[in-house]
Amino acid sequence: MASMNMIQALNSAMDIMLRDDPSVVLMGEDIGYFGGVFRATEGLQRKYGEHRVLDTPIAEGGIVAAAIGMSLNGLRPVAEIQFADYIYPGFDQIVSELARIRFRTAGEFFAPVTIRTPCGGGIRGGQTHSQSPEGIFTHVSGIKVVMPSNPYDAKGLLITCIEDDDPVVFFEPKRLYNGPFDGDPAKPAVPWSAHPKGQVDEGHYRVPLGKADIVRAGADVTIITYGTMVFVAAAAAAAMQVDAEIIDLRSLVPLDVDTVCSSVRKTGRCIVAHEATRFSGFGAELVSMIQEECFWDLEAPIQRVAGWDTPYPHAFEWEYFPGQARVARALKAALESA
Amino acid sequence: MNHYIFKMPDLGEGTVDAEIVAWHTQPGDAVSEDQLIVEVMTDKAAVEVPAPVSGRVVSITGAPGDKVAVGSPLIVFDLGATAAVQAQAVPEPTVLPGGRAPAVAITAAPTGAGAPAVQFAAAPTGVRAPAAAASAAAAAAELGASQPGRTGRVKTSPATRRRAREAGIDLTTVAGSGPGGRILRDDLAAATAQTGSPAAPETAPATSEIKVIGLRRLIAERMSEAKRSIPHFSYVEEVDVTELESLRAHLNATRPADAGSLSYLPLVVVALTRVLESFPQCNVLYDAARGVLVRHRAVHVGIATQTPDGLKVPVVRHAESLGLWQLAGEIRRLAERARSAKATREELTGSTITVTSLGKLGGIASTPIINAPEVAIIGLNKALERPVVHQGTVVVRRIMNLSSSFDHRFVDGYDAAAMIQALKERLEHPATIFIPR
Numbered sequence: 001m002a003s004m005n006m007i008q009a010l011n012s013a014m015d016i017m018l019r020d021d022p023s024v025v026l027m028g029e030d031i032g033y034f035g036g037v038f039r040a041t042e043g044l045q046r047k048y049g050e051h052r053v054l055d056t057p058i059a060e061g062g063i064v065a066a067a068i069g070m071s072l073n074g075l076r077p078v079a080e081i082q083f084a085d086y087i088y089p090g091f092d093q094i095v096s097e098l099a100r101i102r103f104r105t106a107g108e109f110f111a112p113v114t115i116r117t118p119c120g121g122g123i124r125g126g127q128t129h130s131q132s133p134e135g136i137f138t139h140v141s142g143i144k145v146v147m148p149s150n151p152y153d154a155k156g157l158l159i160t161c162i163e164d165d166d167p168v169v170f171f172e173p174k175r176l177y178n179g180p181f182d183g184d185p186a187k188p189a190v191p192w193s194a195h196p197k198g199q200v201d202e203g204h205y206r207v208p209l210g211k212a213d214i215v216r217a218g219a220d221v222t223i224i225t226y227g228t229m230v231f232v233a234a235a236a237a238a239a240m241q242v243d244a245e246i247i248d249l250r251s252l253v254p255l256d257v258d259t260v261c262s263s264v265r266k267t268g269r270c271i272v273a274h275e276a277t278r279f280s281g282f283g284a285e286l287v288s289m290i291q292e293e294c295f296w297d298l299e300a301p302i303q304r305v306a307g308w309d310t311p312y313p314h315a316f317e318w319e320y321f322p323g324q325a326r327v328a329r330a331l332k333a334a335l336e337s338a
Numbered sequence: 339m340n341h342y343i344f345k346m347p348d349l350g351e352g353t354v355d356a357e358i359v360a361w362h363t364q365p366g367d368a369v370s371e372d373q374l375i376v377e378v379m380t381d382k383a384a385v386e387v388p389a390p391v392s393g394r395v396v397s398i399t400g401a402p403g404d405k406v407a408v409g410s411p412l413i414v415f416d417l418g419a420t421a422a423v424q425a426q427a428v429p430e431p432t433v434l435p436g437g438r439a440p441a442v443a444i445t446a447a448p449t450g451a452g453a454p455a456v457q458f459a460a461a462p463t464g465v466r467a468p469a470a471a472a473s474a475a476a477a478a479a480e481l482g483a484s485q486p487g488r489t490g491r492v493k494t495s496p497a498t499r500r501r502a503r504e505a506g507i508d509l510t511t512v513a514g515s516g517p518g519g520r521i522l523r524d525d526l527a528a529a530t531a532q533t534g535s536p537a538a539p540e541t542a543p544a545t546s547e548i549k550v551i552g553l554r555r556l557i558a559e560r561m562s563e564a565k566r567s568i569p570h571f572s573y574v575e576e577v578d579v580t581e582l583e584s585l586r587a588h589l590n591a592t593r594p595a596d597a598g599s600l601s602y603l604p605l606v607v608v609a610l611t612r613v614l615e616s617f618p619q620c621n622v623l624y625d626a627a628r629g630v631l632v633r634h635r636a637v638h639v640g641i642a643t644q645t646p647d648g649l650k651v652p653v654v655r656h657a658e659s660l661g662l663w664q665l666a667g668e669i670r671r672l673a674e675r676a677r678s679a680k681a682t683r684e685e686l687t688g689s690t691i692t693v694t695s696l697g698k699l700g701g702i703a704s705t706p707i708i709n710a711p712e713v714a715i716i717g718l719n720k721a722l723e724r725p726v727v728h729q730g731t732v733v734v735r736r737i738m739n740l741s742s743s744f745d746h747r748f749v750d751g752y753d754a755a756a757m758i759q760a761l762k763e764r765l766e767h768p769a770t771i772f773i774p775r
Binding site: 299336 | 496497498500523
């Protein structure tokens with residue numbers, strides 16, 4: 001075990017995969033010589049060479065398209081899109097090609113591509129460096145969607161994704177790269193070294209897809225969330241002294257329906273929380289699924305906590321970001337006597 | 339009248355009939371395609387059968403507990419009635435876009451809670467509501483459904499509705515103390531206390547009758563058949579599992595992150611697969627019709643599992659080829675599927691030998707009944723520390739008994755005892771569990 005932040009954990013995952021599997025290649029903008037704008041690939045080109053860790057032109061459509069071609073010819077590419085905000089030029093390649101290869105060829109071909117991309121706000125990044133587009137990808141059949149909330153999960157999930165024979169979009173909540181963040185920007189930053197999930201196995205290990213993590217067991221209300229909001233929700237529940245069961249989904253597709261539903265059946269109350277905008281967000285899918293599966297156990301309407309339905313703003317970030325106060329309001333509504 | 343006769347479908351390989359477990363529809367009901375209409379049971383798996391068409395149910399065949407042969411008529415639908423409703427409802431010009439009956443009914447609700455999905459909240463709903471209400475009422479009249487008066491609706495949570503239904507309380511008679519007259523959980527509790535729950539002792543009958551149907555009947559038939567036709571030879575031996583326990587504790591302390599904790603069961607199963615290499619006469623299925631004993635090289639181990647519905651025996655296929663952790667994971671997965679009634683027919687059939695363990699309830703000895711057509715069943719009793727004499731002194735050792743039954747027609751007492759002794763040898767020297775013959 002070693003103390004790692006999320007960047008180091010991701011770097012370790014890619015290092016191990018490059019070492020163990022000659023078909024693994026990394027590609028992306030500034031990931032090679034420079035080591036990535038967030039340093040996730042630092043040192044890897046030096047260690048494995050320019051033919052394993054490739055610098056690409058600034059053309060996301062081309063990055064994804066090249067990764068697809070490489071994967072069909074036996075490689076296992078890990079493509080970095082520098083910010084999730086820049087993934088849209090590659091969207092057609094992801095939706096129309098990558099997601100469908102296995103289906104289109106009746107299973108004859110498959111595309112083991114992992115697309116890593118930093119997402120989420122809280123870093124004063126404005127509208128072009130703060131988006132959370134995971135819900136858009138969960139709507140596309142044929143790709144898996146993953147978002148870790150801590151270094152330990154980040155490494156284990158990334159290894160699982162690279163080894164997976166089907167395409168995955170792997171979102172990295174960039175506000176969590178250097179430490180957990182409870183939604184209060186006034187507090188001094190906390191490093192991962194002070195958090196148990198910052199202790200990371202140096203070797204190869206997997207964290208399975210489709211298995212949610214019960215971060216905290218509780219009896220009164222279920223909070224279903226992922227990414228940065230795991231810590232925001234936990235802090236809000238603690239501040240309100242609510243005995244909340246907090247579930248970190250970790251993978252959105254495949255979704256751990258059993259863990260979610262057995263928790264909601266137990267508590268009878270539920271809120272879902274994500275940074276992404278509310279309308280047609282992934283929270284809407286969670287709410288529908290829960291009411292289908294658990295309707296007769298619900299004591300109160302399910303509440304949603306989400307970003308406002310506007311583009312991520314340049315100013316007033318902390319009015320936009322769904323912080324502890326908004327989680328607290330939802331908890332209060334969910335816990336109203338019924 | 340346009341009748342559609344739906345026959346009992348073939349629900350699996352070799353199924354000749356299926357037992358009706360529960361009807362979800364009755365003659366006179368209007369059902370839509372894919373709605374669940376009946377739950378039936380074959381061999382060991384329960385199957386929910388959806389309606390193949392939309393229509394009104396004219397007649398049904400069989401009461402719960404009755405068996406209906408595959409291919410004989412199960413339900414008769416009248417397709418004419420619904421078609422007539424649609425013919426009148428669809429061209430109605432006031433119906434909303436995509437104007438299926440449910441969407442219309444929601445719009446018609448005077449609570450105004452459900453705005454049509456195609457609109458944004460700001461759009462005025464009042465303009466369309468009256469027209470929609472007329473067509474919804476027409477549709478309701480055609481369907482003959484008695485729509486409860488919407489003004490008499492009660493406000494409460496789904497969970498409270500369920501509790502009221504289970505307690506037999508009519509929520510319209512309960513006063514709500516919550517916001518807007520909402521009935522709270524406590525209001526219902528108070529009402530239940532006042533009226534007296536339906537299960538109150540003074541009103542409860544002295545006896546109650548439970549029909550022996552479904553899985554229970556199947557268990558009963560199999561148990562009787564096995565006990566009647568097989569001369570059971572039962573054999574109990576004690577096994578010193580002190581070293582096995584120490585191995586188990588070590589494996590649990592160092593187990594992979596994704597593995598659950600290990601019980602004795604998978605360890606015994608691994609040992610059993612090794613031992614059966616030398617005792618092929620115990621890994622046998624008896625084909626009574628042909629008078630043949632079929633020896634199996636593969637070991638498909640049935641795991642007797644208690645479920646809310648009763649005893650089920652999910653099967654670990656090719657246990658001899660699985661590693662310990664794989665085996666433990668597979669046992670856990672199958673038990674979970676059996677308990678949540680998700681196990682498939684394939685997962686519940688095809689075992690060649692069965693292991694039964696009651697865990698903490700294991701007792702000191704049991705007389706397990708053989709899972710016919712197998713010829714052997716191995717039972718695990720409770721492991722606990724006992725004083726034993728070892729080289730003249732009393733020492734504390736962990737002891738577990740194995741209680742097993744064999745089909746004495748085909749397994750001689752000598753072989754059965756030798757087989758259990760071989761199993762004991764392996765379990766008392768746990769390293770040998772992992773060494774092939």
